[in-house]
Amino acid sequence: MDPLSWTGQIAFLNPVLALGLGLLGLSVLAWIGLSSLLPENRAITPSGAGLSLPTGPRELSGLVVRLAFLLTAAVIAAYLVLGLALGTGAGIIGAIAQRLLPVWIALVLLFALSIRFKQRLGLYGKLFDSPIGMIGFGLVMFWVFTGIFGAFDLIITHDPLAQLSGLKNKVPGTPLPRPEDGDFQWYLLGGDNLARDVFSRMVKGAWEVVKIAPLATLFAFMAGITLGLPAGYFGGRIDTILSFLANLILAFPVILLFYLLVTPEIVQTGLPQYMAAVLFAFPLIFFTVLINARFRTQPQQNRLWLSVVLIPLVWGYFSLINQTGSKINFLPQSLDLFNIPGGILVVFVSVVFVNSPTVFRIVRGLTMDIKTRDYVAAAQTRGERPWYIMLWEVLPNARGPLIVDFCLRIGYTTILLGTLGFFGLGLPPESPDWGSTINEGRKLLAIYLHPALPPAFALLSLVLGLNLLADGLREESMKD
Amino acid sequence: MGLFILRRSGVMILTALCLTFIVFILTNLEPNLEKLAKTQGNFRMSDEAVNSWLNNNGYGQPTVVKYGQWLGALPGWTRTTEEGVTGRCITGTQPEAEAGQAARFCGILQGEWGYSTRFKDDVASIISVRLGNTGYLMLWVLVIMVPSALIIGVLAGMREGSVTDRSLSTVSILTTATPEYVSGVILIAIFTSSTVGLKWFKGTATSAMENPTFENFFLPVLTIALYGMGYIARMTRASMTEVMTAQYIRTARLKGVSFHNIVLKHALRNALIAPFTVIMLQFPWLLNGVVIVETLFNYKGFGWILVEAAGNNDIELLLAISVVSVVVVLVTQLISDIGYVYLNPRIRIS
Numbered sequence: 139m140d141p142l143s144w145t146g147q148i149a150f151l152n153p154v155l156a157l158g159l160g161l162l163g164l165s166v167l168a169w170i171g172l173s174s175l176l177p178e179n180r181a182i183t184p185s186g187a188g189l190s191l192p193t194g195p196r197e198l199s200g201l202v203v204r205l206a207f208l209l210t211a212a213v214i215a216a217y218l219v220l221g222l223a224l225g226t227g228a229g230i231i232g233a234i235a236q237r238l239l240p241v242w243i244a245l246v247l248l249f250a251l252s253i254r255f256k257q258r259l260g261l262y263g264k265l266f267d268s269p270i271g272m273i274g275f276g277l278v279m280f281w282v283f284t285g286i287f288g289a290f291d292l293i294i295t296h297d298p299l300a301q302l303s304g305l306k307n308k309v310p311g312t313p314l315p316r317p318e319d320g321d322f323q324w325y326l327l328g329g330d331n332l333a334r335d336v337f338s339r340m341v342k343g344a345w346e347v348v349k350i351a352p353l354a355t356l357f358a359f360m361a362g363i364t365l366g367l368p369a370g371y372f373g374g375r376i377d378t379i380l381s382f383l384a385n386l387i388l389a390f391p392v393i394l395l396f397y398l399l400v401t402p403e404i405v406q407t408g409l410p411q412y413m414a415a416v417l418f419a420f421p422l423i424f425f426t427v428l429i430n431a432r433f434r435t436q437p438q439q440n441r442l443w444l445s446v447v448l449i450p451l452v453w454g455y456f457s458l459i460n461q462t463g464s465k466i467n468f469l470p471q472s473l474d475l476f477n478i479p480g481g482i483l484v485v486f487v488s489v490v491f492v493n494s495p496t497v498f499r500i501v502r503g504l505t506m507d508i509k510t511r512d513y514v515a516a517a518q519t520r521g522e523r524p525w526y527i528m529l530w531e532v533l534p535n536a537r538g539p540l541i542v543d544f545c546l547r548i549g550y551t552t553i554l555l556g557t558l559g560f561f562g563l564g565l566p567p568e569s570p571d572w573g574s575t576i577n578e579g580r581k582l583l584a585i586y587l588h589p590a591l592p593p594a595f596a597l598l599s600l601v602l603g604l605n606l607l608a609d610g611l612r613e614e615s616m617k618d
Numbered sequence: 619m620g621l622f623i624l625r626r627s628g629v630m631i632l633t634a635l636c637l638t639f640i641v642f643i644l645t646n647l648e649p650n651l652e653k654l655a656k657t658q659g660n661f662r663m664s665d666e667a668v669n670s671w672l673n674n675n676g677y678g679q680p681t682v683v684k685y686g687q688w689l690g691a692l693p694g695w696t697r698t699t700e701e702g703v704t705g706r707c708i709t710g711t712q713p714e715a716e717a718g719q720a721a722r723f724c725g726i727l728q729g730e731w732g733y734s735t736r737f738k739d740d741v742a743s744i745i746s747v748r749l750g751n752t753g754y755l756m757l758w759v760l761v762i763m764v765p766s767a768l769i770i771g772v773l774a775g776m777r778e779g780s781v782t783d784r785s786l787s788t789v790s791i792l793t794t795a796t797p798e799y800v801s802g803v804i805l806i807a808i809f810t811s812s813t814v815g816l817k818w819f820k821g822t823a824t825s826a827m828e829n830p831t832f833e834n835f836f837l838p839v840l841t842i843a844l845y846g847m848g849y850i851a852r853m854t855r856a857s858m859t860e861v862m863t864a865q866y867i868r869t870a871r872l873k874g875v876s877f878h879n880i881v882l883k884h885a886l887r888n889a890l891i892a893p894f895t896v897i898m899l900q901f902p903w904l905l906n907g908v909v910i911v912e913t914l915f916n917y918k919g920f921g922w923i924l925v926e927a928a929g930n931n932d933i934e935l936l937l938a939i940s941v942v943s944v945v946v947v948l949v950t951q952l953i954s955d956i957g958y959v960y961l962n963p964r965i966r967i968s
Contacts, residue, residue, distance in 0.1 A: 580803055597797070
């Protein structure tokens with residue numbers, strides 16, 4: 139087999155792309171320059187005057203930027219479509235586009251359905267009115283689908299842990315020296331310094347992030363909300379104590395905390411498990427209080443809802459913290475639903491622990507603001523209990539900023555996970571997560587670029603997507 | 619104001635005590651001490667040998683007592699053997715007469731920071747050398763980061779929704795989405811790689827410790843500055859847009875003051891109050907960045923000793939590091955609070 143080049147048969151597109159990118163760069167510069175030098179055009183154009191060609195240099199440069207952007211986007215789409223059709227014939231890009239086929243299908247379906255029904259989808263539907271939000275959402279969902287399909291072994295070309303001799307530090311597109319039947323013939327993004335496939339490791343790394351980051355952020359939000367609401371609503375001593383504790387955790391340098399919590403010695407003492415037992419109890423408390431506050435006066439419904447929600451939650455909670463052969467081990471084997479590998483649990487706990495004080499501060503601030511509103515006073519006059527007001531009056535009205543912060547915080551959690559991987563903490567050494575891969579790749583960065591750059595760009599694009607998504611959501615929720 | 623500072627300082631000391639106590643407990647957990655004994659003694663020690671090593675070196679006492687000794691609130695331990703007396707405040711083994719002259723208390727209250735088991739040196743001297751290296755790095759980071767972030771933020775917030783705003787906001791979102799270990803790797807790949815890169819800079823900053831030059835020092839500084847810059851720029855932009863919609867700006871515009879003058883004379887001073895606190899609160903994050911960048915560029919500063927001390931469970935060095943970082947965090951918080959009150963007349967007068 140011959141080595142693959144980057145573009146293969148579709149190399150004729152390269153000059154077009156170069157032209158498009160050059161034009162885009164130049165026109166953006168001209169646009170910025172012109173719009174900062176020329177005076178603002180404050181003339182009021184009557185609405186319904188019909189289409190007219192832009193006249194001034196400002197408008198003209200804006201038009202050129204738009205056209206150049208469209209050209210570039212069209213060329214990139216052409217790369218993908220031709221790559222899908224030609225596969226390895228279109229070089230590495232084609233092969234990767236073809237491997238990612240399930241992701242493209244899922245993305246197209248998701249976007250088509252969402253745009254079709256966007257009127258009925260509330261804030262989520264409005265996201266599709268803002269181009270920034272759509273780009274961000276697209277980037278995020280790309281990695282989410284890549285992670286999920288990667289977990290089902292649909293995308294990866296090789297086992298991410300398998301080492302094939304002769305492929306150590308080989309450049310992208312190197313063919314396997316002795317391929318067997320049914321093997322994929324190339325290392326698409328080359329091999330790392332242990333001769334493993336960089337592309338497959340990157341795809342598997344997406345799954346590591348997708349499975350930990352949103353869930354950890356969710357737990358941090360549960361803890362932050364459960365503690366932040368009473369601190370903001372009641373104030374006084376409870377607020378002083380909780381705020382002091384939150385500031386205490388925030389004053390800790392994150393990396394020092396990680397180094398102290400995420401070592402094999404600390405795992406031996408069972409400390410992370412005790413912390414897990416505390417931190418994962420917050421969702422239980424949250425849902426109990428939530429339901430009880432709502433149905434307190436209707437005991438029958440109260441009992442029904444509580445049992446429907448709490449029984450699976452409590453069972454899940456016990457299975458989560460219970461682990462055979464460790465400090466917390468009381469559940470019989472048959473009842474233990476799942477086991478979390480020790481390393482993952484520690485990482486999970488420490489990320490939740492670091493994130494929850496910030497969420498606490500945000501919720502506390504929002505609650506202090508919202509509790510002065512009239513509808514809270516109305517509820518108080520009605521004689522509602524404090525917890526009902528907090529969870530059913532204050533919390534729903536604080537949802538806008540919280541949703542935006544949730545997106546940003548998933549991005550931050552992704553960065554934290556990368557940091558943990560970068561310092562080789564917690565996750566097993568051969569784990570394909572992006573932080574560990576970057577750390578391994580950086581050691582030979584002066585000679586071989588390809589092992590470190592794909593995970594770096596993957597992490598960058600995911601976090602960028604989350605930031606753009608948060609920006610889009612913020613913009614759209616402000617419009618109400 | 620005096621009472622405010624006094625109260626904040628009290629809370630600060632309490633926080634520092636709590637934090638160092640937590641670090642103390644975590645580093646003095648059973649398995650950690652065992653690891654320490656094995657790295658200091660030898661790796662094949664039996665459990666009894668480990669225990670006797672720990673007892674002989676004062677680690678066998680209750681944690682609270684050890685913490686008191688480290689703090690200097692309790693007298694340091696001593697142990698009399700046939701050869702003489704050893705103890706926390708005594709170097710090596712000394713005859714009884716000389717040992718009697720040694721200080722009874724030796725904790726950080728007395729200015730004794732202890733002895734590093736990893737570097738075999740005095741903690742105070744290690745910290746001062748390494749902190750100097752990192753301080754120099756931080757100085758240049760601030761010199762680059764703060765002015766550029768403020769300029770970007772002010773330019774973007776000057777005309778909300780304009781082309782400049784949108785392009786500069788995109789840049790600042792991009793930099794906040796790039797953690798140091800990603801931007802560092804990309805910058806190294808672009809500027810230093812010997813195969814395809816530009817070879818403008820050096821990929822390590824090891825030589826920068828003695829002789830910092832533009833060539834070996836610029837990339838680490840840029841890497842830290844980029845990540846913090848986006849956040850400060852976004853906060854400045856938000857503050858600037860808020861000021862630009864204020865009543866007095868509209869009045870000035872209607873009076874016919876030129877846009878140039880409005881921005882420089884009327885808006886800027888009020889718009890820079892919020893970023894001041896943001897910059898101050900950015901210090902704890904810079905500390906994170908320093909650890910990553912020092913590892914990435916092999917620059918032996920404060921972050922490097924943090925990694926070394928934590929990796930080897932060097933208890934006293936770790937405690938000193940946490941004291942320094944906690945003090946940095948809390949002092950910057952205090953400055954940001956005081957500065958906010960001082961800069962903002964509306965709060966100062968009420």
